[in-house]
């Protein structure tokens with residue numbers, strides 16, 4: 001891990017839909033050596049972000065669902081790019097809520113529902129039940145996935161349905177990412193079944 005203490009003042013100034021927000025936050029960004037293949041840990045050190053606003057139990061900020069973050073980081077490639085596409089929007093949202101009473105783009109889903117919703121969007125499916133089977137297809141080779149029935153419910157083979165979406169995600173993030181996400185979600189589901197019944 002590399003600590004970069006000098007990114008603590010980053011000018012926050014954005015104007016989507018005509019709303020200008022100027023604000024300053026103190027942040028601590030821990031950049032893993034695997035960056036941009038792994039998401040940096042970001043903490044707000046000025047005690048302005050309350051625990052119930054998109055933070056993880058370890059105090060790091062919940063900047064978004066893991067798969068989406070990795071895609072954004074991969075597009076950005078650099079640390080300033082990561083700050084621009086993942087960190088600034090987070091603080092923009094927080095300041096907007098503080099100043100105008102609501103998040104600019106609606107309330108974000110948090111935790112597990114957030115991850116499922118995000119994957120539904122990324123896989124372009126309408127049913128939450130399609131998420132796990134889609135993850136499974138993204139974690140196996142293209143040739144094998146193409147021969148299987150598409151989990152979206154169209155009744156077609158993946159080759160003639162969601163193959164473009166799947167191929168894109170697979171080649172962007174690699175099968176191991178989806179295998180990891182699949183294992184994680186399956187574990188959480190198993191855990192919640194055992195603990196809620």
Ligand SMILES: [Zn+2]
Nearest residue numbers: 054062110111
């Ligand atoms: Zn969150």
Ligand SMILES: [Zn+2]
Nearest residue numbers: 150152161162
């Ligand atoms: Zn499909």
